[in-house]
Amino acid sequence: MMIIVSNVTFDYPEKRALNQVSFQIEPGSITALVGPNGSGKTTLLRSIAALSKPISGEIMVNGYDTLLQPREVHSQIGFLQDLFGLYDTLTVYQCLSFMAYSRITDKDEVESAIENAIEQVGIARFLHKKVGILSRGMRQRVGIAAAIVHRPTILLLDEPASGLDPEARYELSNLMVNLAENGMTIIVSSHILAELADYSTHMLVLQDGNVVEHKKLKSNPISRAFVYLEIGAEHDLAPLLDKIKLFRGVTEILSVDKKLHIKLDTLISSKHQFLKDLISENISVNDFSEVKINLQDEYIKTVSQYKLNKSK
Amino acid sequence: MKNILKFNPELAKNIWLELSLQRLITMPAILLLFVFLIFSLNSGEENPWATVHYFSFYGFIFIGILWGMKSSSDAILDEHNEKTWDWQKMSSIGPWKLAIGKLIGSTIYNWYGALICWGLFMYSATYTNQPKAEFKTGFLLVAIMVGLHGLMILIALQLIRRTNANTKIKSNRIFLSGILFAGILSSIFSYFTLLGSSKMMQLTWYGIAIPSLDFLLFTSVVYTLWILAGLYRSMRTELQFTDPPSWWLFFLIFHFIFQYGFFLPEGKMVDLSAISTTLTLLFVETILLTYLLALSENKDIVLFRKLINSLKSSDFPTFYKYVPLWLITLPIAKIAGFLVLLLLLIFDENPILKTILKDYSITSKIELVGFYLAMLLYVVRDLGILLLLNFSNRPQRADTSMLVYLVLIYLILPTLTSGLGISVILYPDITQGIIPLIGFPLVESIAVVYFLVKKWQEISFNYQQNS
Numbered sequence: 001m002m003i004i005v006s007n008v009t010f011d012y013p014e015k016r017a018l019n020q021v022s023f024q025i026e027p028g029s030i031t032a033l034v035g036p037n038g039s040g041k042t043t044l045l046r047s048i049a050a051l052s053k054p055i056s057g058e059i060m061v062n063g064y065d066t067l068l069q070p071r072e073v074h075s076q077i078g079f080l081q082d083l084f085g086l087y088d089t090l091t092v093y094q095c096l097s098f099m100a101y102s103r104i105t106d107k108d109e110v111e112s113a114i115e116n117a118i119e120q121v122g123i124a125r126f127l128h129k130k131v132g133i134l135s136r137g138m139r140q141r142v143g144i145a146a147a148i149v150h151r152p153t154i155l156l157l158d159e160p161a162s163g164l165d166p167e168a169r170y171e172l173s174n175l176m177v178n179l180a181e182n183g184m185t186i187i188v189s190s191h192i193l194a195e196l197a198d199y200s201t202h203m204l205v206l207q208d209g210n211v212v213e214h215k216k217l218k219s220n221p222i223s224r225a226f227v228y229l230e231i232g233a234e235h236d237l238a239p240l241l242d243k244i245k246l247f248r249g250v251t252e253i254l255s256v257d258k259k260l261h262i263k264l265d266t267l268i269s270s271k272h273q274f275l276k277d278l279i280s281e282n283i284s285v286n287d288f289s290e291v292k293i294n295l296q297d298e299y300i301k302t303v304s305q306y307k308l309n310k311s312k
Numbered sequence: 313m314k315n316i317l318k319f320n321p322e323l324a325k326n327i328w329l330e331l332s333l334q335r336l337i338t339m340p341a342i343l344l345l346f347v348f349l350i351f352s353l354n355s356g357e358e359n360p361w362a363t364v365h366y367f368s369f370y371g372f373i374f375i376g377i378l379w380g381m382k383s384s385s386d387a388i389l390d391e392h393n394e395k396t397w398d399w400q401k402m403s404s405i406g407p408w409k410l411a412i413g414k415l416i417g418s419t420i421y422n423w424y425g426a427l428i429c430w431g432l433f434m435y436s437a438t439y440t441n442q443p444k445a446e447f448k449t450g451f452l453l454v455a456i457m458v459g460l461h462g463l464m465i466l467i468a469l470q471l472i473r474r475t476n477a478n479t480k481i482k483s484n485r486i487f488l489s490g491i492l493f494a495g496i497l498s499s500i501f502s503y504f505t506l507l508g509s510s511k512m513m514q515l516t517w518y519g520i521a522i523p524s525l526d527f528l529l530f531t532s533v534v535y536t537l538w539i540l541a542g543l544y545r546s547m548r549t550e551l552q553f554t555d556p557p558s559w560w561l562f563f564l565i566f567h568f569i570f571q572y573g574f575f576l577p578e579g580k581m582v583d584l585s586a587i588s589t590t591l592t593l594l595f596v597e598t599i600l601l602t603y604l605l606a607l608s609e610n611k612d613i614v615l616f617r618k619l620i621n622s623l624k625s626s627d628f629p630t631f632y633k634y635v636p637l638w639l640i641t642l643p644i645a646k647i648a649g650f651l652v653l654l655l656l657l658i659f660d661e662n663p664i665l666k667t668i669l670k671d672y673s674i675t676s677k678i679e680l681v682g683f684y685l686a687m688l689l690y691v692v693r694d695l696g697i698l699l700l701l702n703f704s705n706r707p708q709r710a711d712t713s714m715l716v717y718l719v720l721i722y723l724i725l726p727t728l729t730s731g732l733g734i735s736v737i738l739y740p741d742i743t744q745g746i747i748p749l750i751g752f753p754l755v756e757s758i759a760v761v762y763f764l765v766k767k768w769q770e771i772s773f774n775y776q777q778n779s
Contacts, residue, residue, distance in 0.1 A: 013613045013707070016775070050552055051398060055618055070552035074402040083478070085395030087329065094328050101321035102403035146399065 002027040002185045008057030010043050017043040019209040030180050032196035033189040034299050035206035041189040045156045049079040062153055078147035082158040088132030092142050095131050103150035113149055121145040137168030157188045173198050197295035205302045213302040229260040232284030247277045322413025330421045339425045365436035368429045376426025376457045380419040384461040386483050387418030388468035393480045407547035419461055445525055452529045459536035462543045469546045474610045518573040538563055556632045557640050568594050585662040588655040591648045598645035605638035606695055607711050611702040653684050673742045682749045686740035689753035696760035703767050
């Protein structure tokens with residue numbers, strides 16, 4: 001497991017922010033950390049990042065204890081906070097250079113790490129602009145580049161999409177998928193559940209400092225959705241299913257009459273291939289769409305159930 | 313620049329932030345213009361370099377020390393206000409490199425200007441009557457500059473540690489810098505007194521006669537090194553290391569040994585009078601430090617809960633790791649005071665203390681014991697009130713309220729009520745007799761402790777309800 005949180009309790013003077021919280025995060029997963037304001041999301045992220053110390057419990061990050069080995073934990077983690085700052089009078093390149101040199105111990109690695117971060121986040125075209133004049137979206141990208149410049153294995157993002165325009169949000173979603181494809185384990189806290197649903201593999205719901213739900217949504221961030229397919233009445237279902245099972249990228253089929261839910265192993269390439277295979281096999285299709293997980297519904301259901309249990 | 317980045321990224325960042333071609337040209341241009349003006353205006357004078365010497369001294373104080381103090385504290389406050397400090401906390405830069413990067417980097421422009429002044433000061437020293445003493449003064453200025461910059465960073469770190477991450481700190485809120493500034497400035501200005509008459513004056517320390525300027529230089533360097541050690545420890549805390557306060561104890565021991573040297577008669581290494589005088593000094597200093605630290609350190613309930621839990625489970629290493637400095641300084645004050653008491657009661661042969669005690673109308677041994685107890689009880693009362701204010705529902709202004717309270721209790725009310733004989737209610741006053749001397753603070757401290765325990769029970773109850 002990449003992150004193991006065991007019985008973590010965190011107190012603020014006036015209230016308990018985390019109450020005996022326990023969960024584990026798989027490597028390579030993208031976990032949507034959801035919950036209302038004040039539920040303890042930021043406190044949890046800061047505790048995982050070894051920036052805040054819980055009063056009890058243990059957090060292990062890639063084998064390192066956040067209380068006993070905070071510096072080792074920092075080397076494993078990239079953390080972009082909700083209200084993060086950058087050095088506005090420095091250029092983007094100076095800012096990244098400072099972050100890289102201050103976070104990477106092997107100084108021969110630094111230049112390639114900077115190049116890598118620039119490429120991953122796509123900020124090459126404004127490297128020599130001052131950070132202070134960047135738009136919110138660009139600034140967010142620089143923030144993410146600064147968080148990943150030391151090639152961490154884990155990325156923690158606290159409300160990364162807040163204040164971004166739709167285009168910047170879309171780009172951020174793609175960036176998440178790319179980072180996960182490169183093997184990074186990501187925890188994202190956000191209020192925009194529709195976007196989290198695009199790439200999250202797990203959902204962790206916090207309410208009043210308690211973990212209300214921690215469930216797997218899909219096996220990897222790239223198999224983002226099922227495909228819904230309604231085939232023509234002229235086909236016999238059983239032989240057709242056997243045929244579709246052999247299509248490249250198909251991992252699972254659920255069928256109700258001639259309405260099929262097909263799970264693909266990768267989204268973009270498999271969907272394209274799948275459509276090609278359908279046409280080449282001359283299968284008539286009445287309806288075809290991508291089925292997205294509705295994180296909003298899942299979340300509301302979980303929270304309602306929690307509130308019901310609590311009232312009992 | 314790459315080499316500086318490799319050596320110390322924090323220093324490199326500060327060079328980017330602080331230095332620009334325009335600034336690099338402006339500073340020497342203005343300073344040289346002043347020198348040119350001095351020479352033009354003093355063309356008829358016999359020695360215009362004496363004026364340059366004077367000017368460069370003040371230039372160093374203004375550009376290097378005062379402006380540098382602001383730059384160094386701003387460097388930390390800006391990181392807090394602009395929310396960049398967490399990046400630093402997660403970096404792999406070690407505490408020492410970060411401390412040096414901040415200390416030199418944030419004041420790099422001040423160093424630039426100050427070194428020009430310093431060069432002028434040292435060169436013009438050759439035109440003065442006492443060039444050797446002037447050279448030493450030059451090094452003294454550098455030691456003071458480093459020490460004060462370090463102190464300002466320490467204060468700023470303390471301030472951000474106790475301030476909510478989303479609360480901006482105005483740079484002028486470090487009002488302490490103003491107080492420090494005044495204190496230090498006066499001590500630097502005393503340089504002129506030294507220069508004029510007592511530069512050759514000697515003082516005795518551990519029986520050795522040392523010229524006062526040499527001793528001032530030695531003291532400045534040594535205490536600057538302690539400030540740097542404190543800075544290192546403070547940076548370690550920021551980088552999430554949890555260290556016990558052992559260094560603080562070492563400092564207090566060092567401070568005791570250092571001061572002991574002043575009272576030691578020639579040819580002796582152990583002297584009871586010197587010990588009791590130094591202990592008295594330490595007692596007063598640690599009491600003042602307890603107040604100062606208690607006002608400046610974090611006093612949130614979570615910390616006390618952690619301390620109480622570790623005591624309950626006999627986990628003393630954890631208690632020692634997290635105990636705030638004021639809570640460890642107070643017992644030292646008590647011990648120092650108790651030892652003084654013991655030495656006075658048993659040996660009774662310290663002429664310096666006898667004079668001081670007489671000034672406070674303390675003539676008998678019972679009065680001496682009573683005075684000591686009263687002092688400690690009033691400290692308990694004051695610290696109890698401080699904690700009560702901090703545990704209240706609106707603790708934001710607790711420490712400021714406490715400051716007002718202290719001024720009221722120890723300054724304003726005694727002045728207003730002088731002659732009424734009620735001062736013993738406020739602070740230790742032997743003139744009202746031994747029973748009121750101990751009785752009032754005993755009742756007051758018991759009352760405060762009672763309310764503190766009640767408050768703690770209330771907080772614990774509410775906490776359990778919310779959990």
